[in-house]
Amino acid sequence: MKRATQNDVARLAGVSRATVSYVLNGRNDGTIRVSDETRKKIVEVMHEIGYRVNMNARGLKTNKSQLIAILVPDLGNPFYPLLIRGAQKQAHSCGYRLLISDSFSSEEGEREFMETALDRSTDGLILDSSYLERTDIKMLLDAGIPSVGIGPRLADSGIDTISIDQRAAIRSLLDHLEYRGHSRIAHLSGDRNNLNGKIRYEVFLQEMKSRGLCVDERYILEGTFLREGIAAKTEKWLASFAPQERPTAIFAANDLMAIEAIKAIQKIGLRIPGDVAVCGFDNIPEAEYVEPPLTSIGFDVESMGKAAAKLLIDRIEGESYDKPQAIGLTFELFARKST
Amino acid sequence: MKRATQNDVARLAGVSRATVSYVLNGRNDGTIRVSDETRKKIVEVMHEIGYRVNMNARGLKTNKSQLIAILVPDLGNPFYPLLIRGAQKQAHSCGYRLLISDSFSSEEGEREFMETALDRSTDGLILDSSYLERTDIKMLLDAGIPSVGIGPRLADSGIDTISIDQRAAIRSLLDHLEYRGHSRIAHLSGDRNNLNGKIRYEVFLQEMKSRGLCVDERYILEGTFLREGIAAKTEKWLASFAPQERPTAIFAANDLMAIEAIKAIQKIGLRIPGDVAVCGFDNIPEAEYVEPPLTSIGFDVESMGKAAAKLLIDRIEGESYDKPQAIGLTFELFARKST
């Protein structure tokens, strides 16, 4: 059985197709233009025959899709599902749906995403990208597709961004460690080709220096933000230190790696936080459950997703294009047993 | 600047629109019908002017969308992002995109999802639903939208389902315990109003009986699948046994509860696995981190997502509609120190 169309509704209600469309969308001039009686009749028929609008047809006509596409680098990182959740709450309440893409941190994945976004007449994009350039953003803007960037990478390229103040966050983490008496603090970095990895690494160095704490080159262990291989790498790395020169604290660039580090430390028989304290970044749910619970920097990821979607929808539906904003989110230090 | 259309391509290449469409889609009768020279010229022009197909227009014409919608109950549960990842890998490689919806385990969320799926001419659905009924499924099937259910709930309602073979899994867990010399085996059940809770409970009873092992009523402790309150409950329960009648092993219906049980057992001074062995179900990441590491049943969630998408796409693109399958996924027993 074929789906009911506006034509069917019109015929059964004894009106024209235009009138049906008007009760669905109103009119651009704000007037109502449909009598209560007619409207009632039409709505009735719609329910009766189970009419549903065909978004393809509407999209073809209006060149809109009520679709927001989201690009994330790694769905396996609990951060992103939460971001998506928040975005979904906002989007759904405004009549938008979410097209989600995990790029697996690959440039190919990001390019594919861009093509999809264009093919599907996506109304707007939420991007956590590592590879897209200003020119890509410009192309989007030219095509009339507004975007919101997650993180600072694409600030000043013409779109809104929403990030957390990483310097302030890392500063508070180091305050916490220093207060606990640590001075030999190591950094398990993220992928330093990635902007966040780079920022966290560089801010760590700067902040250590400004505290007059030594940052031996050996105190830097380079990771990738991913779980894989971190435990083994950390184990080997720790074994390379004599006890008295071993770092007494490790600041991992994210919780995933911090948790792997914890495993490694325990495996070689050291105590946390007695021998080595560990802290992470992101405050993923798992941070609370590991043994010992992990100290981390967190912020309300769902709110971030919501805010991103809100910002985006305002752009999509807004008349004028105001100056792009770079919004900073406040963070929170979750001090737990691992330090 | 407006987007290029097939018309533009045709004009610039000096051919008709039909020919452009043919090089894009071939012809239904399988013939080629476009000379190599013409084809080359057309492809060239497409690149030159950056032509991209308009999915709305194509969808309107074909009543397809190359869109797969996925319904999950809780993106905060690490299981689902992995499932989605797997599904995405498969879907993208076949030219489909993913429309994702978190229902927050609410009926309203599931209903909203169904409407979206219809409005958007979704080609197929992957459903992890708690509320949808056979009538809903029937409606989808009537509308020509194939679906794949995650878990056994919608088996025999006309769609394919993909689940893990819980009976085989529990059997292997019991084999493992019996082999270790256990005969007084207790069950910390999940919520038995929940389908999984019920299945695990009933299969446990049946399998114990078929082994000739006694299942004293006192060996069943009812939980809810959630962490909350399990530790205290377990502690109290264990204290009610004289040492010689105490179960020597506990099979918890999920890892979350197993981990709480471990805490309780250790708290009252019993040894794991010496005095009481513990095993769980799900193999969540945390299972690896607790002390002692938890024996559990796990399976490859990404593969499950991949398999679901593959099954679905086969249905979407398949000619005939074969009998629905209920696929069981193979599991893996992760034997760790807790047993």
Add this chain to the structure above:
DNA sequence: CTGAAAGCGCTAACAT
């Protein structure tokens, strides 16, 4: 091997 043309369901300008 290629072209002409109908029409998918909808919106919105214009006419009544």
Add this chain to the structure above:
DNA sequence: ATGTTAGCGCTTTCAG
């Protein structure tokens, strides 16, 4: 307050 109608970009039948 309601109706008429063009046309969005595409696929596909039919006719060269």
